Amino acid sequence: MKKLSLYIEDWANRCFSPRFNPFYYLGAISTLFFIILLISGIYLFIFYRTNSPYQIVQDLTEKQWYLGGIMRSIHRYASDGLIISLLLHTLREYVNGRYSHYRWLAWVSGVILFIISLILGISGYWLVWDQRAQLIALKTSELLNDVPLFIEPPSRSFLSNESLSGMLFFLLHFLHSALPFAMLILIGIHIMRCSRPVLKTPKVITIAVIIMLLMVSVIKPATSAKPADLNRLPLTPPFDWFFFFIYPVKSILSKPIFWSMTTGVIMILFIIPWIKRHRPPVAQVVLENCTGCDQCNKDCPYGAIRLQPRTDRLAYKMEAVIMPERCAACGICVGACDFNAVNLPGMNDVQIKEDIINLLSGIQRIDKKPKILLWVCKQSIRFNGTLDIIKRMTNVKIISLPCIGMIQSEMIEAGFNAGADGIFICSCVMGDCQYRKGNIWLQERLRDKRPPLLNKRVDRRRIREYWMSPVHTTRLVAEIDLFEEELSAYHISGST
Ligand code: HEM
Ligand code: SF4
Ligand code: SF4
Structure with missing residues (x-):
């Protein structure tokens, strides 16, 4: 169906x-x-x-x-x-x-x-x-x-x-x-x-x-x-x-x-x-990092965050609070926060950044292919064994997220800092996000239209966005191959 x-x-x-x-x-x-x-x-x-x-x-x-x-x-x-x-x-x-x-x-x-x-x-x-x-x-x-x-x-x-x-x-x-x-x-x-x-x-x-x-x-x-x-x-x-x-x-x-x-x-x-009982754990605010900037609230597609007067001694006026009954555990607020002040349990920013380092350091540069970090949203790759094919590509490492809107600008920089030659972002077609806004917000962040902005020094040519219907998952392999060629053409692959 x-x-x-x-x-x-x-x-x-x-x-x-x-x-x-x-x-x-x-x-x-x-x-x-x-x-x-x-x-x-x-x-x-x-x-x-x-x-x-x-x-x-x-x-x-x-x-x-x-x-x-x-x-x-x-x-x-x-x-x-x-x-x-x-x-x-x-x-x-x-x-x-x-x-x-x-x-x-x-x-x-x-x-x-x-x-x-x-x-x-x-x-x-x-x-x-x-x-x-x-x-x-x-x-x-x-x-x-x-x-x-x-x-x-x-x-x-x-x-x-x-x-x-x-x-x-x-x-x-x-x-x-x-x-x-x-x-x-x-x-x-x-x-x-x-x-x-x-x-x-x-x-x-x-x-x-x-x-x-x-x-x-x-x-x-x-x-x-x-x-x-x-x-x-x-x-x-x-x-x-x-x-x-x-x-x-x-x-x-x-x-x-x-x-x-x-x-x-x-x-x-x-x-x-x-009838459906399983519910993933909801987002959590790390209060000591929260500045009350309100961006998570603006980006949350389900109005699951509210700002309230500060309950600790920090010098900020407001703090973010998650309303668990409304939270979809999509992680879009994680991508919205520039201060690492909101996390999904089991997927916090520190763990993700550690994963990035471990994954990229595991790539051997035997064939001089560019190192690619592939971010995918769990919703967009569902059918056929494409992920298995990609997993066999020695120069590509995958991080899978509940929604692509969870990517923080910092996570992209962390990928480059850990040695990635290119970042490939793959998710659902615009207008078709399982959590309503994830792909739209990420695209706006990448295009400097929505905070948190990506560092100006990041070479945008080394980032590829690919918005596809899950029925076209097989095209992903060809798109990654094309990206590899382009990266090599920019002379920014590991061989330079
Ligand atoms: C006159 C009748 C209806 C109108 C005008 C209406 C309109 C809407 C609108 C405008 C949205 C928000 C879409 C978005 O921004 O993502 C929405 C969401 C939704 N509608 Fe309806 N709808 C109607 C009837 C129904 C019916 C009959 C069902 C199913 C039984 C339904 C199920 C839903 C669900 C589950 C959502 C939430 C989607 C999400 O959370 O991503 N709606 N509807
Ligand atoms: S985006 Fe981060 S810092 Fe800003 S209010 Fe939300 S949790 Fe706090
Ligand atoms: S995980 Fe999604 S639904 Fe829950 S608070 Fe964050 S943005 Fe809102």
């Missing part, structure tokens, strides 16, 4: 470039659809009347086709778009394992958002009160008949036109208008553990989505079926699978199987974050 998703994303990278790959913006695309739904929904809300729902919608579609009709169609297609983007967003977070531990809040609020989106879609169709609405009203009430909460079976409300209550439309209308506001609050909760959440799609994607919605709205405007008539059974009205999939499932399964399956699936979705 993971491999398949990577191949699809890699294909999208080739078509759109990683900067505009829609798969890297599924949260933002969902937000975009939500905003479009809010705007078009407010327009429809202004005209909607609960006493003559069918006629009002029909008038909007026919008499005001140039705006009301277009708004209605956009509202319809954006709701389908939201379900597609939510499905993909959920699948992507799942296959990337981004649901457990500190992400439980995003996951659980996401599941609730998904369920509310489905309810909104169904209630939206219902508000039109055509034959399709009649069918889903009947099917939904049959579903609700099984819930032992109602004094009278809800399907009784749909026995005849006379038994149909205006109150029901009022309630539906209220539900359909109030739930989006509940969603707004939930979206706030959903992203509260992501610092700098990507809520905005790049302009190109926004324009493409709007043009696509406008095009389908013009080519195939949303229309109503015949008016609902409870004295007749609805003939086969058009069916929207994005929202109504539950009804055919219910009709083919027996009542006990259907309900145990539905509650089972919902329960599993809610408890998924707690």
